[in-house]
Amino acid sequence: MSTSFTLNGAAIILAAAPGDLLIDTLRSGCGLTGTRYGCGEEQCGACLVLVDGAPVHACGRETVTLDGRVVTTAEAVPGHIRDAFLAEQAGQCGYCLSGMLVAATALLARNPAPDRAAIVAVLDGNLCRCGSHPRIIAAILRAARGAA
Numbered sequence: 067m068s069t070s071f072t073l074n075g076a077a078i079i080l081a082a083a084p085g086d087l088l089i090d091t092l093r094s095g096c097g098l099t100g101t102r103y104g105c106g107e108e109q110c111g112a113c114l115v116l117v118d119g120a121p122v123h124a125c126g127r128e129t130v131t132l133d134g135r136v137v138t139t140a141e142a143v144p145g146h147i148r149d150a151f152l153a154e155q156a157g158q159c160g161y162c163l164s165g166m167l168v169a170a171t172a173l174l175a176r177n178p179a180p181d182r183a184a185i186v187a188v189l190d191g192n193l194c195r196c197g198s199h200p201r202i203i204a205a206i207l208r209a210a211r212g213a214a
């Protein structure tokens with residue numbers, strides 16, 4: 067069974083069976099290892115990707131459901147957002163950062179000037195075991211200001 071969708075701006079067609087998870091398709095099938103596997107239970111946010119602009123847990127989404135959709139992964143996060151995370155040194159081990167970047171991308175697309183409360187609310191589902199949330203929030207505020 068084949069599934070076709072747009073992945074980071076490029077059209078792709080790949081073989082997928084019911085039960086195949088998007089996170090495995092991305093990491094093993096497409097070589098996009100930026101999408102991280104954390105809990106596997108749609109609880110930690112490490113595996114977030116955008117599907118038609120909305121955050122989705124790749125660990126819980128079957129690849130066959132993506133036919134005709136637009137998928138964006140951490141590899142395609144806008145440069146100014148990545149730059150803001152770097153400028154704020156927003157991370158320690160970095161494991162959570164792909165999901166954080168994807169969550170930030172979705173937030174800034176619908177709210178280009180979020181306040182701290184709006185950012186905290188969006189990141190509620192993104193766990194960071196290193197306690198880097200304050201710097202991650204600062205990075206998103208920086209990206210919203212347009213400062214790299």
Ligand code: FES
Nearest residue numbers: 104105106111125
């Ligand atoms: S790995 Fe998907 S939410 Fe944790």
Ligand code: FES
Nearest residue numbers: 158160194195196
């Ligand atoms: S920087 Fe280590 S989990 Fe967030």
